[in-house]
Amino acid sequence: MDNNNKLYVVDTSVTAKLFLVEEQSEEAKQIYRQATRQEIMLLAPELTCYELISVLTQADMPLSEVKEHLLLFEKLVKDEAAKTKGPGSN
Amino acid sequence: MSLMKTKESLSTANSVRVTLDVPVPDNIHFHFSSREVQTAFGHFLLENPHIMGLVFENLTKHRQEIGQSQISPWTRISKAQKVLASLSDLADDDSESSPRNIQQTLELLENHKPSRVKVNSTQLLRDIRDNG
Numbered sequence: 101m102d103n104n105n106k107l108y109v110v111d112t113s114v115t116a117k118l119f120l121v122e123e124q125s126e127e128a129k130q131i132y133r134q135a136t137r138q139e140i141m142l143l144a145p146e147l148t149c150y151e152l153i154s155v156l157t158q159a160d161m162p163l164s165e166v167k168e169h170l171l172l173f174e175k176l177v178k179d180e181a182a183k184t185k186g187p188g189s190n
Numbered sequence: 191m192s193l194m195k196t197k198e199s200l201s202t203a204n205s206v207r208v209t210l211d212v213p214v215p216d217n218i219h220f221h222f223s224s225r226e227v228q229t230a231f232g233h234f235l236l237e238n239p240h241i242m243g244l245v246f247e248n249l250t251k252h253r254q255e256i257g258q259s260q261i262s263p264w265t266r267i268s269k270a271q272k273v274l275a276s277l278s279d280l281a282d283d284d285s286e287s288s289p290r291n292i293q294q295t296l297e298l299l300e301n302h303k304p305s306r307v308k309v310n311s312t313q314l315l316r317d318i319r320d321n322g
Contacts, residue, residue: 116311121304129299136295154318161305172302179295 107141110182112151115144119156119169135181142182149173149184 110131117128135142152173156166176182235242 113312113315116315118299118302119304120309120311121306122309122311125304132299133296136292136299138292151315151318155311155314156305158314158318159305159307159309159311161307165305168302169305172298175295175298179291181295 105139105141107143110142110144110148112144112148112155115148115152115173115182116155118172120159132176132181136176136179138180144182144184146184 108131114128114131117125118132131140131142134140153166153170156169157163177184
């Protein structure tokens with residue numbers, strides 16, 4: 101990844117829009133597209149994983165869909181489209 | 191008669207630890223060097239080759255009982271092998287951001303169907319943060 105790429109801290113509300121049909125869902129997707137192409141860097145607090153699970157499970161959708169969304173999020177993190185960082189991580 | 195144990199342990203290539211229990215008369219102090227034990231053990235095995243068969247059989251049985259998660263001394267991997275394995279893992283991690291993976295992830299992102307539920311995720315998240 102180019103070190104000159106801009107780094108953004110992404111809130112869970114943005115990530116959640118990837119998995120829900122609502123306003124600004126397309127904008128959220130565009131942010132993640134750019135991050136996947138490594139044009140920008142996304143950083144999210146480790147808490148994002150837990151908040152995302154809470155939002156998705158409370159959004160009244162089948163658990164199978166929650167699972168699919170979390171699998172995609174896991175893939176995005178694994179491929180470094182978004183990096184999660186906890187208080188103790190470097 | 192008391193049992194005396196060797197004070198030295200034998201280190202072998204296969205990480206086999208040998209402790210020799212030898213009955214000796216009271217009031218007599220014996221000290222066996224590791225070399226003496228090794229020689230005695232060698233002689234003993236030459237005279238009783240079936241013992242090694244039993245040892246291997248017991249080890250295999252023990253390993254089956256404890257499952258594959260615990261490694262017996264026979265399959266213990268060396269430090270160098272561990273380092274090589276970790277390097278191999280690192281190489282795998284590097285391959286995650288290859289152009290093929292990027293394309294694959296982009297396709298997953300494009301083809302992923304969001305859930306059609308009536309919810310305002312920003313508001314919902316705010317409620318979760320406020321109320322737990």
